[in-house]
Amino acid sequence: MADRVQIQQVVMNLILNGIQAMSAVSDRGRVLTIKTERGESNKILVAVQDCGIGFDPADIERVFAAFHATKPNGRGMGLSISRSSVESPGGELWATPNDGPGVTFRFSL
Numbered sequence: 167m168a169d170r171v172q173i174q175q176v177v178m179n180l181i182l183n184g185i186q187a188m189s190a191v192s193d194r195g196r197v198l199t200i201k202t203e204r205g206e207s208n209k210i211l212v213a214v215q216d217c218g219i220g221f222d223p224a225d226i227e228r229v230f231a232a233f234h235a236t237k238p239n240g241r242g243m244g245l246s247i248s249r250s251s252v253e254s255p256g257g258e259l260w261a262t263p264n265d266g267p268g269v270t271f272r273f274s275l
Contacts, residue, residue, distance in 0.1 A: 172251040180214040187218025
């Protein structure tokens with residue numbers, strides 16, 4: 167069982183990060199897609215996909231480290247706290263670069 171308030175905060179953090187990642191985009195539409203589906207072993211999968219600036223695939227695990235900020239005014243705590251909130255009840259949180267621009271963050275519970 168997961169704490170619904172913590173999971174709500176995780177979803178809001180991923181949505182806000184996606185919106186901020188697309189704020190500088192001016193050469194294409196800004197699209198934020200949120201998907202849910204049932205995964206293996208009755209797990210719930212949630213995906214938040216943006217078409218923003220993305221980041222270097224080599225930094226994929228580092229974005230979850232405490233105090234690693236990807237935004238100029240960021241504290242570098244949001245994704246670290248989000249991962250802890252998802253992992254606490256046995257879930258996973260990860261990121262993958264999109265085939266096109268942007269990143270998709272996914273978590274399972």
